[in-house]
Amino acid sequence: MKSPRFPDTIKESSKPSNFCPGCGHSIILKNIGQLMADMKIEKKTVFAIDIGCSLLAWDFFDVDTFQTHHGRTTATALGMKRANPDAIILAYMGDGGGYAIGLQNLIHACYRNENITVILANNTMFSMTGGQMAPTTLPGEVTNTTPDGVFTADKPFYGPEMLAREAHEGAYIARAAVSNPGQAYSYMKNAIQNQIDGKGFSFVEILSYCPINWKTDAEGSAKFLEKMKKTFPLGEIKK
Amino acid sequence: MAQVKVKSVLMTGNQVVVKAALTVGAEMFSGYPITPTTEILSEWAKEAEKDKKLIFLQTEDEPAAGFVMVGGVSMGKKAWTATAGVGNVLMQDPLSMAEAMRMPTVTYVGQRGGPSTGTVVYSQQELNLTRMGGNGEGMRIVYAPSNLQELYDLTIKAFNSAWKYRFPAFILSDGYLAKSYGEVNLWPLKKSxxxxxxxxxxxxxxxxxxxxxxxxxxxxxxxxxxxxxxDFASISEKVAEAEVIGDKNSHILVCAWGVVANSAKTAVDELERQGISVKLFRPITMRPFPVKELQKAAEGVTDILITESANGQFGRIVRETLYGLLEAEIHRLYKPAMGVMPEEIQSKIREVMR
Structure with a gap:
């Protein structure tokens, strides 16, 4: 049987990837690579990534890539876009970077309707540092800093819903999950198209696996993601 | 040589910096308001309103301003920012990154009294912060103007050095200079x-x-x-600059920088009129530091007076530079977050001579 071909945007030397087995980043990144190839935008795209696990993608693509930290990816990305409005700027980060330390940059980019696309992987925790509580941690969830599920908030942080409140007409905001890559692909495509059309800020949160910090096997990971989907409803929140 | 058309105008320090940035081809500014450099934002906004090619963004905080600047630089724009005091503290995050990535950036700093939010007029307390930055080794170029004309000249130099050598560059000013109003010669630049x-x-x-x-x-x-x-070592001798004024053979050396050096110049001139010979060493670049120039100026002196609007940040650089080279007595006139008047320098020198 012929195995499915990886898109040309993905750098061969970056295989095998640095991500842990079962990590959701690989699925999202493959989708992004496919999208850049399908939309034929790889020569005009700059991929801006954050610190945390996403930084392992700093040389993942044969596409211009800029790796920074602490959610400042959003500010760096919009600086690029303002400097060169013809470029397509994709910012990629985790829930810790985007919703905790970098929230100020994220919400103001949305509030100013900056014409960039932000893709955010939500796995309910800070993973690179070993699985600490994030704003997205579910009530009662056990993490490195919420032993036995104590210290968690009564409700997690709803990023896309919060952004949608401050978003302008023309902004695109959605939530997808790695368990449904087709939907994630089409939402990300809509988001990038939104930028190409010059309509302003676009944002897709993608619920993602972290078996190593969730301490789950394949079945457990799938179950945890289903639980996340019940908490964080999928769909297009603003378009 | 062709005659260069120089325009002489009355301006404030902050206006001078914006004019110099435009002269040297700055295209993009991102910043966050903070006294005493807020007028950089408002002046640039006015310019950007007139010239649609100029990019202006008032961000939500200083780190955002810095990261937007680096984003712009990475896409080939001559981008810059301005900050001060606690803003300079926050700005070290993007500037450390610029240093790590060899991104040419220009940051204009209007020093404030510190620590923390402190005061807004006199201060030379952001010297360590601006020279050495965050968790790095200070791969930076820092110019220290002492008057309005130098504010213009050194801002132009900062932009050119940043893009020539690909290290973050700074114009390290203060509230006094930023708000000073006076005559400046705006000399034009050729494209080359x-x-x-x-x-x-x-x-x-x-x-x-x-x-x-x-x-x-x-x-x-x-x-x-x-x-x-x-790379930094190889550019250091080319970039480092200082001036030495007064009697070259004097046994008394005054060391001062920035606006305090301007005060010291007045003191040296006045003492000269009274028949007292003194020389002044004044670094123009605080990083890379003009090591050779200071060592030469200090040859044969018996007394060194270090004066600054900080509690020895500059003094430590002077003493480190001269370590093991001389037996001169060190005198200090340190006034953190206070101005240093020419009269104070004069009376300190008289005291030293006694």
């Missing part, structure tokens, strides 16, 4: 006097560029740093 920019990305003739500021192996970072140190 302006160092051009280049985009790090989307270059059709080049392979995709993957830039990072996080390394997974210690030797990777170490080797990267060794290259930067070598």
């Amino acid at each position: 006097d302006i160092v051009p920019t280049e985009s790090a990305f989307l270059n059709p003739k080049k392979q995709p560029n993957n830039i990072r500021n996080c390394f997974s192996q210690e030797p990777e970072l170490y080797n990267h740093l060794l290259e930067d140190f070598a």
Whole structure:
């Protein structure tokens, strides 16, 4: 049987990837690579990534890539876009970077309707540092800093819903999950198209696996993601 | 030589900086309001309203201003920012990254009294912060103007040095100079006097560029740093500048920088009129520091007076530079977050001579 071909945007030397087995980043990144190839935008795209696990993608693509930290990816990305409005700027980060330390940059980019696309992987925790509580941690969830599920908030942080409140007409905001890559692909495509059309800020949160910090096997990971989907409803929140 | 048309105008320090930035081809400014450099934002906004090619963004905070600047620089724009005091503290995050990635940036700093929010007029307490920055080794170029004309001249130099050598550059000013009003000669530049920019990305003739500021192996970072140190060492003698005024044979050396050096110049002139010979060493670049110039100026002196609007930040650099080279007595006139008047310097020198 012929195995499915990886898109040309993905750098061969970056295989095998640095991500842990079962990590959701690989699925999202493959989708992004496919999208850049399908939309034929790889020569005009700059991929801006954050610190945390996403930084392992700093040389993942044969596409211009800029790796920074602490959610400042959003500010760096919009600086690029303002400097060169013809470029397509994709910012990629985790829930810790985007919703905790970098929230100020994220919400103001949305509030100013900056014409960039932000893709955010939500796995309910800070993973690179070993699985600490994030704003997205579910009530009662056990993490490195919420032993036995104590210290968690009564409700997690709803990023896309919060952004949608401050978003302008023309902004695109959605939530997808790695368990449904087709939907994630089409939402990300809509988001990038939104930028190409010059309509302003676009944002897709993608619920993602972290078996190593969730301490789950394949079945457990799938179950945890289903639980996340019940908490964080999928769909297009603003378009 | 062709006659250069120089325009002489009355302006404030902050206006001078904006004019100089425009003269040297700055195209993009992002910043966050903070006294005493807020007028940089308002002046640039006015310019950007007139000239649609200029980019202006008032961000939500200083780190955002800095990261927007680096984003702009990476796409080939001559981008810059301005900050002060606690803003300068926050700004070290993007500036450390610029240092790590060898991104040419220009930051205008209007020093404030510190620590923390402090005061807003006199201060030379952001010297360590601006020279050495965050968790790095100070691979930076820092110019220290002492009057309005130098504010113009050194701002132009800061832009050119940043893009020529690809290290973050600074104009280290203060509230006093930022708000001073006086006459400045705005000399124009030829196109060949302006160092051009280049985009790090989307270059059709080049392979995709993957830039990072996080390394997974210690030797990777170490080797990267060794290259930067070598580059910085190689430019240091070309970039370092100082001036020495007064009686070259005097046994009394005054060391001062920035607006305090301006005060010291007045003191030296006045003492000279009274028949007392003194010389002044004044660094123009605080980093790289004019080591040789100071060592030469200090040859044969018996007394050194170090004066600054800080509690010895500059003094430590002077003493380190001269360590083991002389037996002169060191005298201090340290006034953190206070102005230093020429009369105070004069009476201190009289005291030293007694």
